[in-house]
Every structure is written in C-alpha cells, then in structure tokens.
Amino acid sequence: MPMLGVGTFDHADYDTCYENVQQALDVGYRHIDTTEQVEAYYNEEAVGDAVAASSVDRESLFVATKVPPADLDQSGVRRSAEESLDRLGMEYVDLLYVHWPTGKYDPVETFDAFAALREEGLIEEIGVSNFTVDLLKEAIDVADAPIFANQVEMHPLLPQEDLREFCSRDDVDVELVVYSPIARGDVEHVTELQEVARKHGATPEQVSLAWLREKNVTAIPRATTEDHLRENWLSLALELDDEDMAKLDAIKERERVVNRDDAPWN
Numbered sequence: 001m002p003m004l005g006v007g008t009f010d011h012a013d014y015d016t017c018y019e020n021v022q023q024a025l026d027v028g029y030r031h032i033d034t035t036e037q038v039e040a041y042y043n044e045e046a047v048g049d050a051v052a053a054s055s056v057d058r059e060s061l062f063v064a065t066k067v068p069p070a071d072l073d074q075s076g077v078r079r080s081a082e083e084s085l086d087r088l089g090m091e092y093v094d095l096l097y098v099h100w101p102t103g104k105y106d107p108v109e110t111f112d113a114f115a116a117l118r119e120e121g122l123i124e125e126i127g128v129s130n131f132t133v134d135l136l137k138e139a140i141d142v143a144d145a146p147i148f149a150n151q152v153e154m155h156p157l158l159p160q161e162d163l164r165e166f167c168s169r170d171d172v173d174v175e176l177v178v179y180s181p182i183a184r185g186d187v188e189h190v191t192e193l194q195e196v197a198r199k200h201g202a203t204p205e206q207v208s209l210a211w212l213r214e215k216n217v218t219a220i221p222r223a224t225t226e227d228h229l230r231e232n233w234l235s236l237a238l239e240l241d242d243e244d245m246a247k248l249d250a251i252k253e254r255e256r257v258v259n260r261d262d263a264p265w266n
Helices: 014-027 044-053 074-088 107-119 133-142 161-167 183-189 191-200 204-214 226-237 242-249
Strands: 031-033 062-067 093-098 123-129 147-153 175-179
Touching: 014 044, 014 226, 044 062, 044 074, 062 074, 074 093, 074 107, 093 107, 093 147, 107 123, 107 133, 123 133, 133 147, 133 161, 147 161, 161 175, 183 191, 183 204, 191 204, 191 242, 204 226, 204 242
Parallel strands: 031 062, 062 093, 093 123, 123 147, 147 175
Antiparallel strands: none
C-alpha cells in the first residue's frame, strides 16, 4: 500500500473527479481512496473511468472503497461491494472498509460477509474506518480474516497516540490510513508547523504529511487542483529531523475536524 494516496471526498461532480484522478495518476499517485454512493462522494464511476483511461496498469494501483453503515448486514455487504465493483469497472478492490461502525454493523455478521468476499477474490484486504482501540480489539477477535487497516483522522493536532501504539503491536499489526491529514487546512495556522516549514522551505501542509510518514502511517489527502496534488506529492522528499519531530510532538492544541454525533468516540 503506497504511503501517500489521494482522497476523493467531496468530489461528487463527475468531470471534476475524473480530471482529478487522471492528474493524480500523471503526478505519480498509485493509491486512490473512494467510497460508495453516499456522504459527498458519489464518484466511484468517475474514479473507475479515469483509471480505465489511464496508461497505468490496474495491477500497479491500490484502490480502496467502503461499505456504508446501512449495508453492513450480510446481504448488504455483498450488494454494496458488487455495486461498487460495477461502478468502478473493476474485478476487485485492494481494500474494502467498514466505513463507520454504526447502522447495521454487527461484528460477527459484518466480518463474516467481508471474509467471504475476500475468499472469492473480490477484495484483497479487509479494512475498518473510524474504529477506536476497543472496537478494533473486538473486530480482531471475531474476524476470521485479518484486519489490514484502520482509516481514521490524524494530524499533528490529533496525534492518535493510543491507536498508533495499539496498531503497531506485533500481535495486532494493523496499518493506519489517515484522512484529513492536514486538518482540512487548519495546520497552516499552527505556529510549530509554520516554523518547521520555514526551516525546510516547505509548507505547513507538507510538514504535516511528512510528520505522518515519520509515524509510519499512510495519508490520503484530498486535493482539488493539480498544483495541490503536486505540492502534496513533494512532501515525500521532505525529511524531518529529531528536532522537528520533537517540536511537532509537543504541540498542545487539539482539534478533530470530523466529529459526527454518532461517532464511536462520542
């Protein structure tokens, strides 16, 4: 799984999403994160068409999508996954997430359905999203197939220490994939990020992405322009030293930008 991907949240317009994904592939991105037809995405068809029109082989890509809370029963998981594959025009996805542990989510039923899809080759890996440590422990205990990744919000204003520590344990080994890795632009206004950015001739957003990489997590920032895509991509060349990391780790300000009322931490 490439450590820097491109998110497609809020790219509901077909033409905009299609162009954005094509630009991302041209820049060098090989990890694309999309989801089912809800919650400001509505773009699996555009993602699939952009991939099909690209010169990049499907086998070179890591494509992830999600199952919504309303479809997390056994029949719903299969229907949602098959419809996603149809819209994407793909025979499989590399990673399928439980989008939120709400709605019809039942640990045993949900993960049995996911395991069946994995056994049939419709999905390569099983993921969860917005799971707390306790929910992740439960999922690992009941799932017959391994949990590959947990997608959560994370950035220097929400460092997710407990979750990172748990996922990195040898007996757990779950990848963290990060949405809102620049706190929807709010990192730009944080003094410590500004200072590290000036030191390296970078932007605070690039510093946030580099900080995440140093934490061994995968970031999937959303980008609306080709310039923004390239700016994020250049963060791969930014190397933070111990002094930089200590400064960023010492940030006291805390902010969560995605905080639904039914979120498991509320």
